Amino acid sequence: MDVDLVQLESSLWVGKKRYRAALTEWHLNWTELDKKNRDKTVSVPVSEIVAVEEGHVEVLPQRSVSEDTDRDFTVFYVKRSSNGSSYGLLWRLGRTQFSCPSRDLRDQWMTQLRIALKTHSPSRPHRLLVFINPFGGKKQGREIYHSLVAPLFELAGVSSHVVVTERANQARDHILKKDLTGFDGVVCVGGDGMFSELLHGVIGRTQQEAGLSEHDPSLQSCDLHIGIIPAGSTDCVCFATVGVNDPVTSALHIIIGDSQPLDVCSVHHRSSLVRYSVSLVGYGFYGDVLAESERHRWMGPLRYDYSGAMVYLSNRSYAGLVQYLPADPQLSNPRDNTRCLSGCSVCSKSTERLFPHSPDASSNYISHFSQFSSDSEGDWVSVEGRFKAVSLTCMSSSCPRSPLGLSPSAHLADGTGDLIIVRDTHPLGFLTFLHRHTSTQDQFDLPFVDVHRVKAVRFSLPPGEKEDEDEERETVNGGGMAEEGERTSRSGSQHHLVERGEERGMANDRRKKDLCGLCCSKPPSVSVWNCDGEILPHTEILCRVHGQLVRLYARGMEDGSATPTRK
Numbered sequence: 001m002d003v004d005l006v007q008l009e010s011s012l013w014v015g016k017k018r019y020r021a022a023l024t025e026w027h028l029n030w031t032e033l034d035k036k037n038r039d040k041t042v043s044v045p046v047s048e049i050v051a052v053e054e055g056h057v058e059v060l061p062q063r064s065v066s067e068d069t070d071r072d073f074t075v076f077y078v079k080r081s082s083n084g085s086s087y088g089l090l091w092r093l094g095r096t097q098f099s100c101p102s103r104d105l106r107d108q109w110m111t112q113l114r115i116a117l118k119t120h121s122p123s124r125p126h127r128l129l130v131f132i133n134p135f136g137g138k139k140q141g142r143e144i145y146h147s148l149v150a151p152l153f154e155l156a157g158v159s160s161h162v163v164v165t166e167r168a169n170q171a172r173d174h175i176l177k178k179d180l181t182g183f184d185g186v187v188c189v190g191g192d193g194m195f196s197e198l199l200h201g202v203i204g205r206t207q208q209e210a211g212l213s214e215h216d217p218s219l220q221s222c223d224l225h226i227g228i229i230p231a232g233s234t235d236c237v238c239f240a241t242v243g244v245n246d247p248v249t250s251a252l253h254i255i256i257g258d259s260q261p262l263d264v265c266s267v268h269h270r271s272s273l274v275r276y277s278v279s280l281v282g283y284g285f286y287g288d289v290l291a292e293s294e295r296h297r298w299m300g301p302l303r304y305d306y307s308g309a310m311v312y313l314s315n316r317s318y319a320g321l322v323q324y325l326p327a328d329p330q331l332s333n334p335r336d337n338t339r340c341l342s343g344c345s346v347c348s349k350s351t352e353r354l355f356p357h358s359p360d361a362s363s364n365y366i367s368h369f370s371q372f373s374s375d376s377e378g379d380w381v382s383v384e385g386r387f388k389a390v391s392l393t394c395m396s397s398s399c400p401r402s403p404l405g406l407s408p409s410a411h412l413a414d415g416t417g418d419l420i421i422v423r424d425t426h427p428l429g430f431l432t433f434l435h436r437h438t439s440t441q442d443q444f445d446l447p448f449v450d451v452h453r454v455k456a457v458r459f460s461l462p463p464g465e466k467e468d469e470d471e472e473r474e475t476v477n478g479g480g481m482a483e484e485g486e487r488t489s490r491s492g493s494q495h496h497l498v499e500r501g502e503e504r505g506m507a508n509d510r511r512k513k514d515l516c517g518l519c520c521s522k523p524p525s526v527s528v529w530n531c532d533g534e535i536l537p538h539t540e541i542l543c544r545v546h547g548q549l550v551r552l553y554a555r556g557m558e559d560g561s562a563t564p565t566r567k
C-alpha cells in the first residue's frame with residue numbers, strides 16, 4: 001500500500017476559523033481546530049485540484065482578485081454534489097481561501113501545491129482543439145462554452161483553439177487533414193453527432209499515421225483524447241461516460257485529465273468500412289425514429305419524443321437474419337445486474353486481456369478484433385425472423401431519456417457489445433419494453449426480448465429483399481458521411497435519403513420503392529440503420545467491436561449513493 005507522506009503541515013485560517021492544513025503526496029486536508037468539530041476534515045485529492053492562486057481570487061461570474069494580501073492563497077478544486085434530476089454526481093468548482101501567518105509560509109504552500117500538481121497530474125491537457133456546433137441541441141453551444149467552460153479552462157491554464165463549425169463534418173475533416181502538433185486533445189461542444197465527427201477524425205487520423213487501412217479488422221488505438229461538452233439532443237456518450245450531461249462537470253473532467261478507454265464498433269458493408277459507433281447501431285424502431293425525426297429537426301431535442309410516438313403507433317416489424325459471435329460468457333453477461341462504474345474491474349481485466357504485456361496502458365497498440373478466440377464461421381449464432389428492433393451497443397447508452405440505458409450492465413471498455421433482439425410482438429408488449437427503459441424495471445425480462453454479449457454482429461435481408469449487388473459503395477470518408485457544404489449529414493428522412501442516393505447515382509431501387517412508411521400507404525418492408533444518430537446507406541452490414549480503441553476525458557460513472565440498479 002502507498003504511504004501518503006506529509007509534505008507540508010501548518011495552522012491556517014479560513015475566514016474566521018483556524019484549521020490544521022496538511023499537504024500529503026496525494027491529498028490536501030484541512031481540519032477545523034475547534035474541539036467540537038474535530039472530525040470535520042475536508043480532503044481533496046491532489047489530482048482533483050484545479051488551480052492554486054495567490055490572494056483572494058474569484059472566477060465566476062468573472063475573474064477578480066478581491067483582496068490581494070501577501071499572506072493569502074486560494075485553492076480551486078472539484079466538489080461533488082448530487083443531482084436532483086438524474087442519477088449521476090454533478091461536479092462543481094470548489095473554492096477555499098486560506099490565510100497564512102506569514103508571507104514565507106504562503107510561498108511555501110504555493111510552491112508545494114504547484115509541485116504536487118505537476119507530479120501527480122501528468123496527464124492534464126495543456127492545449128486543446130475545441131469544435132463548437134452552433135446548431136446542436138437547443139442551439140446554445142457557443143454560450144455554454146464561453147460562459148461555463150472557457151473561464152474554467154483559463155483558470156486551470158488550459159489554452160484552447162476554438163473552431164465554430166460552419167458545416168457538418170468540418171470538425172472531422174479538420175482532424176483528418178490539419179496539423180495537430182501541440183494539441184493534447186480534441187473537444188466538441190454539441191451532441192452525439194458532433195462526438196461522432198471527432199471519433200471518425202481521431203480514428204481515421206491514427207490509422208493514416210500508422211499506415212493502416214480502416215477497412216481491416218485490426219485498428220491502432222488512439223492517443224489523442226476526446227472531450228465532450230454536452231450541448232446536444234441525446235448526449236448519450238457524455239451521459240454514459242460521465243454520469244450526467246452537465247457542461248461544468250465535463251469541463252472539470254477535461255481539466256484534470258481523466259482518461260476513460262472506450263470500445264468502438266466498426267460497421268462494414270461488403271468488407272468496406274461504413275462508419276464507427278459507440279452508442280447505438282439500431283435497425284427497426286430506432287432506425288425509423290431517426291429517419292422520422294430528421295423531418296422535425298426544428299423541434300430540437302423533442303423531435304425524438306414526437307417521432308418515437310409516431311413510429312410506435314405505426315406498429316412496424318421487419319424480416320431479417322441476425323448473426324452474432326458470442327463473447328466469452330465466463331467474463332460477464334448482460335443480465336448479471338452489475339453496472340460499469342469508475343474503475344470497473346471487468347474493464348480493467350480486459351485491458352490485460354486485450355493488450356497483454358503492454359508496459360504502458362496509454363501507449364498505442366493494435367486493437368485486433370476477435371483476437372482471443374477464433375472467428376470461424378462455426379462460432380456464429382443465427383436468429384431469423386421478424387423484429388421490432390435489433391440494437392447493438394458497446395456501452396450502457398444511458399441518457400436523460402433512459403437513465404439506465406439500452407443495456408444497463410454493458411461495459412464501456414471490455415471489448416464487447418450487447419446485442420438486443422426484440423422479436424415481433426403485440427403493440428402493448430413493445431410499449432412495455434420501451435417504457436421499462438425509463439424506469440428500473442428489467443426490459444430484458446420479456447418473452448420476446450433476447451440480449452447477448454457479443455464481439456461481432458451480421459445482418460442480412462431475406463432473399464426477396466436483398467440489396468442490389470451493383471450498388472455503389474458508400475464508405476467512411478467517401479460518401480457515407482455528409483459531403484462538404486451539406487448542412488448536416490442527417491438531412492435525410494427516408495425520402496431525403498432516396499434523393500441523396502439518386503444524386504450520387506446510388507442504385508438502391510428497394511429503398512426508392514419503400515419511401516416513407518409513416519405517410520405512404522404501403523408499409524416499408526425494410527428499415528434503416530441508426531448508427532449513433534446517422535442513417536446508414538446500407539442495410540446488410542457487419543459490425544465488429546474493437547476494445548478500447550479511443551480515450552475520453554472521463555472516468556465512467558461514479559458510485560454515488562443514488563446510482564440505481566434494476567429491480
Ligand SMILES: CCCCCCCCCCCCC/C=C/[C@@H](O)[C@H](COP(=O)(O)O)NC(=O)CCCCC
Pocket residue numbers: 191192193194232233234235236279280286289290304305308397399401402405406434435437438530531532533534
Ligand atoms: C415510452 C417511452 C419510450 C422511451 C424509449 C427510450 C429509449 C431510449 C434509448 C436511447 C438510446 C440512445 C442511443 C443514442 C443515440 C444517439 O446517438 C442518437 C443521436 O443523438 P443526437 O446527436 O444527440 O441527436 N439519438 C437517437 O438516435 C435518439 C433515439 C431516441 C429514441 C426514442
Ligand SMILES: Nc1ncnc2c1ncn2[C@@H]1O[C@H](COP(=O)(O)OP(=O)(O)O)[C@@H](O)[C@H]1O
Pocket residue numbers: 132133134135136137138164165166167168169189190191192193194195197231232233234235486487488489490533
Ligand atoms: N455548422 C454546422 N451546420 C450544420 N450541421 C452541423 C454543423 N456542425 C456540425 N453539424 C452536424 O450536425 C449534426 C448534429 O449535431 P449534434 O451536435 O450532435 O446535435 P444534436 O444532438 O442536436 O443532433 C452532427 O451530425 C454534425 O455533423
Ligand SMILES: [Ca+2]
Pocket residue numbers: 263394395410411412413414415416417
Ligand atoms: Ca463494451
